[in-house]
Amino acid sequence: MEIRPQAVAIPKETDHLEQGKYGPIFPKTPACYGFTIIARVKPGRAEAIRAHGRTLAGALAGNPHLLAPLKLHYLRWVLFDDDTRFMYQGIFDTDFDKYTEDAVALFSRAGVDTTFENLEGFPEDWRTNPEAFVRFVRAHHCPSFIEYGEYPYVTADEIKKALRVKSALSEMLDQMQ
Template identity: 65%
Template sequence: MATTNQDWSTPAAMAIPETGYFEYEQGRYGPVYPRTPANYGFSIVAKVKPGREAAIREHGRVIQAAVEQDPTVLASLRLHYLRWVLFDIGDGLTFQYQGIFDTDFDKYLEDALDLFLSTGITTAFVNLEGFPEDWRTDRAAAIEFFRTHQFPSFLEYGEYPYVTSDEIKKALRLKAAFSDMLDEMQ
């Protein structure tokens, strides 16, 4: 059973069943995955199309440049962390996309597709086997790809569980303001 204590001051861990959820609840596109001490997240694992490693790595630089130009470009995704990993365990290059965010899985997918369409930034997923060529117009096919390639975690831990990225930023702004006030008093 899921732990429901959402006290941010006490670290928490949650063991998750193999299905990725405790009780099946239908979301807009598939099962609803639970909010964990790390919040919401997913791990997408898929094969890279032959010869596309450089394109995926270049796309990492595109995202970096977009964030440098506009630090809020990914704000709609409500991300905490994002990790991209390329690895080969003997049967070809594989891409892993790991994200931790504050919205549910379905909302994150909708927001990500909207973001790519509104900014003109394409997605690294076009370099993966099975990603629909018509992803810009066939939202359902793109979401099905993500759902099919999602591997739920079976343990998640949070040192400061259930805290949103907005709450973290607010606390850090408060800390900075308090520090400035103390500096002014000296």
């Protein structure tokens, strides 16, 4: 089976998209699902965002499966414009509604803060009010207009399975030598 890279241009208008619980459901693309938000950082909170990144990295070192319920492929945080703005970019396997609900539940259950608390306008009641969390994300979402996948529509679980098969095959071939 040949896997061919693909790209999809995403229309600016969302009126035609299926409506989910929290608004339009953007289509799955060759890069799966995802979103990018850009928001203003509360004055003086950039270092707290960096510290939160280090905390998250440490938590993942202790429990590599901590974020597994989110079905993430990639997560990227960027501070820019002299640390006055923050970009959050995530690529994942579920639609926006499920990802958001899973993220709120995961962080609430774990008693973990979100770095979004350092952003202007982020709701203080986000743990008990997923709708407010979603409104913030939707208000700051910058939809992409093209997405590309070198291995299109492949889930994180499929990638991990393929890597396990590759590792097992390599180990078997090494033992045969």
